Amino acid sequence: MHTVGSPYTTQQAAHVRAILEAENLFNVDRWEFNGVMRRGLTTCPLCSRYLRYEELHSMLQLEEEQALENAGIQIEGATRSTIVNLFHLHPLRYGAIEHVPQKVAWGHAVCNTKLGQRRCYPMQELIDTGLKIGVVTEDGTQTFGWISTDWEMIRSPLGSVWVRLCGDTEDLEPSSDAQVLSDISADEVE
Numbered sequence: 001m002h003t004v005g006s007p008y009t010t011q012q013a014a015h016v017r018a019i020l021e022a023e024n025l026f027n028v029d030r031w032e033f034n035g036v037m038r039r040g041l042t043t044c045p046l047c048s049r050y051l052r053y054e055e056l057h058s059m060l061q062l063e064e065e066q067a068l069e070n071a072g073i074q075i076e077g078a079t080r081s082t083i084v085n086l087f088h089l090h091p092l093r094y095g096a097i098e099h100v101p102q103k104v105a106w107g108h109a110v111c112n113t114k115l116g117q118r119r120c121y122p123m124q125e126l127i128d129t130g131l132k133i134g135v136v137t138e139d140g141t142q143t144f145g146w147i148s149t150d151w152e153m154i155r156s157p158l159g160s161v162w163v164r165l166c167g168d169t170e171d172l173e174p175s176s177d178a179q180v181l182s183d184i185s186a187d188e189v190e
Contacts, residue, residue, distance in 0.1 A: 002042045003053040035122040036105035046111035055083035091117040
């Protein structure tokens, strides 16, 4: 109902609102905070772009998608992955029950794939933590976003998102190279 170009109005779906209210799921403020809605319209939780009604029904095309070019080609009629589908705000993991209505939304299939098994931190939550991230230049420090407390995600004010692709290599055996690098001072690196 709240996607761009939806043929439905909220007045036509009083029954949907009643169900959401009965299950304590109708909370526009929480949807806005979580980044699944903005100004009354549905958005992708990761890229924050508005979702279009036709994307709920159009097949996903990966040929021109960065980082997914070599994904398998879908056979029309055999697979049913749409541009927009179920998006997990919290990853599905063994031993944790995170697959609940409060932690899923509509989102771009490609964004969900790129996010992988990481939590999708909403912008407002990152801002609320107060952990800014930036670069240090000769002219001073320039802040360009906020980072999650687990250092898994960075978001910029204009919507760019960075996610950590792999963890640190602390489980590797120390090598002579690692010892040499640890002995180098910051001044020597410059």
